[in-house]
Amino acid sequence: MARTTLQDVAKTAGVSLATVDRVLNRRAGVHADTAERVQQAIERLKYRPDRLAARLARGRDHRFEFILPSGSNAFMRALEERVRVTADHVVDERVRIGITHVDVFDGEVLAAALDNLRGEADGVAVVALDHPSVCEAIDDLTQSGVTVVTLVSDAPRSKRAHYVGIDNTAAGRTAASLLGRFLGGRGGKVGLIAGSMALRDHIERQIGFEQVIARDFPGLRLLPIREGRDDDERVEALAAALLGEHDDLVGIYNVGAGNGGVVAALEASGRSRDVVFVAHELTPFSRRHLIRGTIDAIINQDAGHEGRSATRLLIAEREGIPIDAGQERIRIDIFVRDNVP
Structure with a gap:
C-alpha cells in the first residue's frame, strides 16, 4: 500500500502544500477552519510524517543535553549508562545526546548550568532541584524555545514540558x-x-x-x-x-x-x-x-525506561508527535530477597 504523502493531504483538504506544512509545524498564519480541515484530512488518510526525512531536509540534528548529578550515586551512574546506550541508538536518527554533570544539590550551580545551554541545545532533561533559581532557569530556557523535561526529581512550579519518573x-x-x-x-x-x-x-x-x-x-x-x-x-x-x-x-x-x-x-x-x-x-x-x-x-525505578522516555518526550515535543502516556509511565518496582532478579 502506497505511503500517504503531503500532496495527498493537501489535495483532500483543498489547500496548498505550504498550508499543510504550516499546520504540521504549528506555525501562525492559518485560519482556524482551514487548520481543522487539514487535521481532518490527516486523520482520514492516517498520514504519518517521515520524521527522519524531515530532519534530513532541515539539515541539522536535534541536540539534547542530560544534566545529571556529579558524585558516586550508583543509581545515577546506571542512569547515565542507559542514557549513553539510548544516545547510540538514536544517533542514526539525527539525534545527538550529550551529558553534563552538575552538583544538583546546589541550586545556583544547577541554574547556571541550565543558563549555559541557551542556544546550545534544543532539549534538556534535568535531574531538577525545586529551587527558585532552578525554576527560573527552566522557565527562561522554555521561553527561548528549548524544550525541558525533568528527570527523577521534578520542579513542578516551573514551565517544564514533562516530568519523567515515578510517583x-x-x-x-x-x-x-x-x-x-x-x-x-x-x-x-x-x-x-x-x-x-x-x-x-x-x-x-x-x-x-x-x-x-x-x-x-x-x-x-x-x-x-x-x-x-x-x-x-x-x-x-x-x-x-x-x-x-x-x-x-x-x-x-x-x-x-x-x-x-x-x-x-x-x-x-x-x-x-x-x-x-x-x-x-x-x-x-x-x-x-x-x-x-x-x-x-x-x-x-527503571533507569533505562527513564532515559528512553525522556528522549522520546523531547523528540515528540520538538516534532509535534502524539505522546503515549501509558508508554511513558514509570512503574514503582518492589524487590525483596525472594524476587530479586
Missing part, C-alpha cells in the same frame, strides 16, 4: 507499608535519611511515608529526617548516630542514595537483623545486601 509520594507510602509490615507489630522509633529536602522526590517520599506510618502504624515514632547529600560517608555517620542515640530504633528508611553508609553502620552496630531497613534503587551493591538480609526491601 514519589506513592513510593514513600509503599516504603512505609513494607517497613511496618516487616516489623510485625513491634513498636519503637524509625529514622529517616534523605539526600536533600530541596529535592522534590525526597520531599514527596517523606510525605508519603509519614502519611502511612501515622495512619496504619501508631506504635511507630518517626524521628526528624536527616540529610546526607546522597554521600556514603555522610550517610554512614548519620545512621551510626541514629543507632547510637536510640536503643529502641527499629527501622530506617533511606529516602535517597547512600545505602552503603546505612549498611556499614548497621553491620558495625551488630543490629542489622534487628533494624528493618527499606531503601531505594536496585544496584549491584543493594542487590547483594538485599540477598544477605541487611536490606529488607527495595523500591526501584
Whole structure:
C-alpha cells in the first residue's frame, strides 16, 4: 500500500502544500477552519510524517543535553549508562545526546548550568532541584524555545514540558507499608535519611511515608529526617548516630542514595537483623545486601525506561508527535530477597 504523502493531504483538504506544512509545524498564519480541515484530512488518510526525512531536509540534528548529578550515586551512574546506550541508538536518527554533570544539590550551580545551554541545545532533561533559581532557569530556557523535561526529581512550579519518573509520594507510602509490615507489630522509633529536602522526590517520599506510618502504624515514632547529600560517608555517620542515640530504633528508611553508609553502620552496630531497613534503587551493591538480609526491601525505578522516555518526550515535543502516556509511565518496582532478579 502506497505511503500517504503531503500532496495527498493537501489535495483532500483543498489547500496548498505550504498550508499543510504550516499546520504540521504549528506555525501562525492559518485560519482556524482551514487548520481543522487539514487535521481532518490527516486523520482520514492516517498520514504519518517521515520524521527522519524531515530532519534530513532541515539539515541539522536535534541536540539534547542530560544534566545529571556529579558524585558516586550508583543509581545515577546506571542512569547515565542507559542514557549513553539510548544516545547510540538514536544517533542514526539525527539525534545527538550529550551529558553534563552538575552538583544538583546546589541550586545556583544547577541554574547556571541550565543558563549555559541557551542556544546550545534544543532539549534538556534535568535531574531538577525545586529551587527558585532552578525554576527560573527552566522557565527562561522554555521561553527561548528549548524544550525541558525533568528527570527523577521534578520542579513542578516551573514551565517544564514533562516530568519523567515515578510517583514519589506513592513510593514513600509503599516504603512505609513494607517497613511496618516487616516489623510485625513491634513498636519503637524509625529514622529517616534523605539526600536533600530541596529535592522534590525526597520531599514527596517523606510525605508519603509519614502519611502511612501515622495512619496504619501508631506504635511507630518517626524521628526528624536527616540529610546526607546522597554521600556514603555522610550517610554512614548519620545512621551510626541514629543507632547510637536510640536503643529502641527499629527501622530506617533511606529516602535517597547512600545505602552503603546505612549498611556499614548497621553491620558495625551488630543490629542489622534487628533494624528493618527499606531503601531505594536496585544496584549491584543493594542487590547483594538485599540477598544477605541487611536490606529488607527495595523500591526501584527503571533507569533505562527513564532515559528512553525522556528522549522520546523531547523528540515528540520538538516534532509535534502524539505522546503515549501509558508508554511513558514509570512503574514503582518492589524487590525483596525472594524476587530479586
